Amino acid sequence: MSMLVSRAPRPWPLAALLIGLALAATVWSLSRLLPLSDWLTLLSATDVVDMRLLIATQSFLPRVAVSLLCGAALALAGAIFQQVLRNPLAAPTTLGIAAGAKLALGLATLWGAPALLSFGRDGVAMAGGVIAMAATMALAWRRGLSPLAVVLAGMILGLYCGALSVILLLFKEHYLTGLFIWGSGSLSQQGWDVVQGLGWRLAVLAICAGLLLRPLTLLTLDDAGARSLGLSLQLMRLAALTVAVGLTAVVVSLVGVIGFIGLVAPAVARFAGARRLGAQLLWAPLFGAALLWLTDQSVQIFDGPAGSLLPTGTVTALFGAPMILWLMRQRIAGGLAAAEARTEWRIPRPGLLLSALAFGLAVLLALALTLGRGPDGGWSLAFGAAFVDLSPWRVPRTLASLCAGAMLGAAGTILQRLMRNPMASPEVLGISAGASFGLMAVLFLTSVASRDLQILGATLGAGAVLVAMLLLGRRSSFSPERMLLTGIALGALLDALVGALAASGDPRAMLLMTWMTGSTYGVDWVQMFWAAGAAALLLALAPLALRWLDLIALGDAASTALGLRLSLVRLLLLLLTAGLTAAGTLVVGPLTFVGLMTPHLARLLGLQRAAPQLAGAVLLGALVMVSADWLGRIVAFPWQMPAGLIATLIGGPVLMTLLARR
Amino acid sequence: MNPRLKGVHLKEMTRRQLAAGLAYTTLVPRAAQAKPLRRLASMDYGLAETLICLGCPPIALVAAQDWNRWVVEPPLPETVVNLGTSREPNLELLQALKPDAILSTPYLAGIHHRLEAIAPVVSLPLYVPEGTPLALAEAAARKLALMIGAPEAAEALQAQEQACFAEARARLAARAHMPVFLVNLMDERHVRIYGAKSLFQDVLDRIGLRNAWTGATNYWGFATVGIEALQHYGEAQLVYFDPVPPGVLASLARNPIWNALSFVKAGHVCGLPPALMFGCVPSAMRFARLMAERLPKLERR
Numbered sequence: 001m002s003m004l005v006s007r008a009p010r011p012w013p014l015a016a017l018l019i020g021l022a023l024a025a026t027v028w029s030l031s032r033l034l035p036l037s038d039w040l041t042l043l044s045a046t047d048v049v050d051m052r053l054l055i056a057t058q059s060f061l062p063r064v065a066v067s068l069l070c071g072a073a074l075a076l077a078g079a080i081f082q083q084v085l086r087n088p089l090a091a092p093t094t095l096g097i098a099a100g101a102k103l104a105l106g107l108a109t110l111w112g113a114p115a116l117l118s119f120g121r122d123g124v125a126m127a128g129g130v131i132a133m134a135a136t137m138a139l140a141w142r143r144g145l146s147p148l149a150v151v152l153a154g155m156i157l158g159l160y161c162g163a164l165s166v167i168l169l170l171f172k173e174h175y176l177t178g179l180f181i182w183g184s185g186s187l188s189q190q191g192w193d194v195v196q197g198l199g200w201r202l203a204v205l206a207i208c209a210g211l212l213l214r215p216l217t218l219l220t221l222d223d224a225g226a227r228s229l230g231l232s233l234q235l236m237r238l239a240a241l242t243v244a245v246g247l248t249a250v251v252v253s254l255v256g257v258i259g260f261i262g263l264v265a266p267a268v269a270r271f272a273g274a275r276r277l278g279a280q281l282l283w284a285p286l287f288g289a290a291l292l293w294l295t296d297q298s299v300q301i302f303d304g305p306a307g308s309l310l311p312t313g314t315v316t317a318l319f320g321a322p323m324i325l326w327l328m329r330q331r332i333a334g335g336l337a338a339a340e341a342r343t344e345w346r347i348p349r350p351g352l353l354l355s356a357l358a359f360g361l362a363v364l365l366a367l368a369l370t371l372g373r374g375p376d377g378g379w380s381l382a383f384g385a386a387f388v389d390l391s392p393w394r395v396p397r398t399l400a401s402l403c404a405g406a407m408l409g410a411a412g413t414i415l416q417r418l419m420r421n422p423m424a425s426p427e428v429l430g431i432s433a434g435a436s437f438g439l440m441a442v443l444f445l446t447s448v449a450s451r452d453l454q455i456l457g458a459t460l461g462a463g464a465v466l467v468a469m470l471l472l473g474r475r476s477s478f479s480p481e482r483m484l485l486t487g488i489a490l491g492a493l494l495d496a497l498v499g500a501l502a503a504s505g506d507p508r509a510m511l512l513m514t515w516m517t518g519s520t521y522g523v524d525w526v527q528m529f530w531a532a533g534a535a536a537l538l539l540a541l542a543p544l545a546l547r548w549l550d551l552i553a554l555g556d557a558a559s560t561a562l563g564l565r566l567s568l569v570r571l572l573l574l575l576l577t578a579g580l581t582a583a584g585t586l587v588v589g590p591l592t593f594v595g596l597m598t599p600h601l602a603r604l605l606g607l608q609r610a611a612p613q614l615a616g617a618v619l620l621g622a623l624v625m626v627s628a629d630w631l632g633r634i635v636a637f638p639w640q641m642p643a644g645l646i647a648t649l650i651g652g653p654v655l656m657t658l659l660a661r662r
Numbered sequence: 663m664n665p666r667l668k669g670v671h672l673k674e675m676t677r678r679q680l681a682a683g684l685a686y687t688t689l690v691p692r693a694a695q696a697k698p699l700r701r702l703a704s705m706d707y708g709l710a711e712t713l714i715c716l717g718c719p720p721i722a723l724v725a726a727q728d729w730n731r732w733v734v735e736p737p738l739p740e741t742v743v744n745l746g747t748s749r750e751p752n753l754e755l756l757q758a759l760k761p762d763a764i765l766s767t768p769y770l771a772g773i774h775h776r777l778e779a780i781a782p783v784v785s786l787p788l789y790v791p792e793g794t795p796l797a798l799a800e801a802a803a804r805k806l807a808l809m810i811g812a813p814e815a816a817e818a819l820q821a822q823e824q825a826c827f828a829e830a831r832a833r834l835a836a837r838a839h840m841p842v843f844l845v846n847l848m849d850e851r852h853v854r855i856y857g858a859k860s861l862f863q864d865v866l867d868r869i870g871l872r873n874a875w876t877g878a879t880n881y882w883g884f885a886t887v888g889i890e891a892l893q894h895y896g897e898a899q900l901v902y903f904d905p906v907p908p909g910v911l912a913s914l915a916r917n918p919i920w921n922a923l924s925f926v927k928a929g930h931v932c933g934l935p936p937a938l939m940f941g942c943v944p945s946a947m948r949f950a951r952l953m954a955e956r957l958p959k960l961e962r963r
Contacts, residue, residue, distance in 0.1 A: 055919065638745055639746040641745065
């Protein structure tokens with residue numbers, strides 16, 4: 001935690017304000033439901049027959065209780081995660097628990113054996129969350145469960161589970177809308193079952209958290225210091241994480257995915273002055289409960305648009321995103337976890353490896369263009385006239401995938417070097433989220449969304465976010481932490497909105513999902529040339545930045561000393577990344593994985609300096625996307641799986657194996 | 663369908679093509695003036711079921727594997743080629759099948775430019791803000807009948823439809839005093855409820871039932887609401903459609919609000935086999951028939 005803050009405000013005024021607002025909203029809502037004069041009957045009524053009374057006692061009040069319990073539990077989990085992982089951005093969802101639970105529930109809904117069902121929905125979700133956590137831990141085990149390794153493994157696992165859930169949805173769309181409602185965190189209640197279930201589970205876990213207070217305090221020391229005090233680091237971390245995962249899993253399984261509270265509440269508590277661990281564990285849950293309560297009451301007052309259901313979990317993101325942006329103007333105590341210094345393996349002759357990659361890409365390209373499936377499902381090679389016939393369906397999407405993959409690989413490399421954060425990826429900039437917002441606007445504001453309009457909307461959205469990021473970034477001289485936070489906030493907002501749209505059952509949401517999953521289906525010649533042009537132009541600019549990228553890796557002080565004008569360099573690099581991301585995203589959807597994965601892969605292959613890493617990531621990005629597009633076209637013929645999802649499915653395990661091995 | 667019977671049926675249709683083409687030239691897409699379009703690929707379940715009932719099943723359909731889960735009736739001939747997902751029909755496959763025309767809806771406007779490269783796209787609106795789905799479906803049936811060169815098939819279908827609605831109306835007269843909720847159970851706490859601007863609302867109007875849900879609905883005529891929104895003063899009945907997610911019925915039985923709903927207490931809750939809520943005339947008929955078969959049985963419980 002930062003020692004820089006001298007003034008230590010007390011948390012209670014802000015807490016009192018939030019609670020007061022929530023209470024006022026609750027009283028107002030309840031008085032609309034039931035006149036004040038009838039409130040006494042709430043307490044005395046034994047045989048409830050009046051429907052209004054029933055709704056007040058069995059729906060409204062349990063909902064208040066659930067919002068309080070969930071908010072407190074998620075905030076407590078968030079506080080523990082942030083403490084253990086030493087990362088103010090760690091949240092219950094960063095471990096992949098929510099995604100794992102969601103996936104388990106989806107699988108059980110579709111192929112749920114009766115045994116699973118007798119186990120209950122909550123049991124299934126819980127199992128999924130625990131398995132996801134165990135997998136995250138296993139992936140980070142070899143690296144001593146170091147904070148960074150855990151977060152990285154968790155995020156990758158989360159993305160992977162998310163991708164699998166989406167595949168389920170693409171194939172079984174009608175059946176899983178219920179899952180979406182759950183996934184976007186609707187708090188509506190009918191009875192006190194959920195409250196009771198949450199209550200005793202959370203009580204047990206909160207007591208465990210209390211017992212862990214002392215060991216956790218010691219963990220705020222650095223590793224060596226804590227070890228010298230005789231603590232088994234791994235064991236303590238594991239215990240603390242288990243409690244936090246338990247808290248998350250309970251909420252996720254019984255109520256749904258409410259992501260932002262666990263991130264925001266500890267931050268708010270910190271901002272309000274609760275900085276020491278003990279104070280955090282007390283105040284973060286309090287703020288979490290108040291925030292979710294207030295959010296949920298506001299949701300009930302300002303009901304969703306006609307015919308749609310506005311899940312509270314979505315609105316916490318709508319609240320949460322601006323709050324993060326606001327928080328960023330303050331100093332958030334505790335910087336981002338810096339990348340651990342490791343001696344990296346370096347390949348002696350990178351040129352040879354790069355040539356091999358390029359050759360591989362050429363072979364793959366030839367295969368992808370000629371090999372396909374015939375009407376009867378059999379394999380067929382297309383040459384000559386047959387190839388010309390098929391070319392409109394194969395050439396544009398394959399080449400556009402290639403360009404997009406290359407651009408995203410480059411964007412990811414630049415971003416990760418620029419921010420010196422291995423979690424950075426093009427989506428972190430929020431540009432792809434912006435493009436998605438634009439597309440969403442077009443889909444929902446016009447009744448006939450033609451392709452041109454869709455492209456226009458996505459471009460404008462990407463541009464708007466870019467401008468906003470630049471304005472915001474200039475104020476903070478483009479500090480990586482702030483940009484990262486902004487991007488994450490936007491990404492969460494997008495996730496939440498899409499989730500809410502899908503929960504409302506609006507068929508247009510499926511179109512959006514299709515694009516979000518990285519489908520190259522709609523790519524035609526025009527789009528292909530456009531993508532190729534953008535790739536040629538932007539990738540030609542990248543080599544100009546190589547010296548900066550090498551220098552900037554030395555750290556702010558060193559690179560300034562070596563004559564780099566940091567804010568100018570950052571601005572230019574961000575512009576380039578934004579361009580690469582927007583162009584790539586427009587073609588193949590807001591994939592995050594290629595941009596995240598390929599710079600890592602290049603490094604793991606021994607390409608450490610900027611130039612070879614960039615070239616490697618570009619080639620690898622192209623390789624991954626071309627094979628993803630091809631596989632998506634042929635594997636489940638006549639179904640086509642979106643290239644973005646396939647990229648995730650191919651890349652995820654590769655990256656996870658590499659992570660686990662090192 | 664028996665393939666042999668189908669052959670006879672089709673041949674009979676073909677003889678009538680000429681007259682049809684001459685009679686309705688102004689209304690028919692230009693391609694159909696020269697010769698009827700019989701090899702049709704459908705991007706929509708509703709249009710496909712209409713084609714089957716008109717006697718000219720599509721040669722290819724999206725998501726054909728889920729037909730029995732959502733549509734059931736009329737049965738899908740086994741010869742229909744599955745084109746894959748509804749938003750991304752397989753274009754290589756579609757091109758290889760060489761359809762005369764591709765039937766679609768404005769919902770897929772985003773990919774029409776791709777489909778146009780294979781065959782003319784006939785986009786029939788089934789959901790537009792100013793129309794009612796059943797009337798639009800009837801119009802679509804007439805248009806399709808002209809396209810395939812069998813306008814009298816549309817008349818036959820309409821007669822069938824009217825007879826079906828009339829019969830349902832008669833059989834349901836005893837229950838017409840009770841408004842009805844039409845829902846899909848989404849999970850333990852939420853339902854998707856069909857109201858104004860939905861296909862089933864139009865059918866209710868025609869078979870003399872009142873919809874108990876008068877709240878707002880979206881573009882497609884439904885709303886997603888919590889179960890507590892179903893409170894109703896006075897007698898009502900509730901119809902839920904299969905498929906129901908596993909475990910939901912058991913969970914509802916323990917739900918105090920569900921159990922306090924007037925129609926639940928009165929036992930006026932009835933499950934219906936699947937009927938396509940976004941379908942056309944055949945689905946409307948199936949819905950009316952299922953209602954007429956199942957709802958009156960409730961009384962005897």
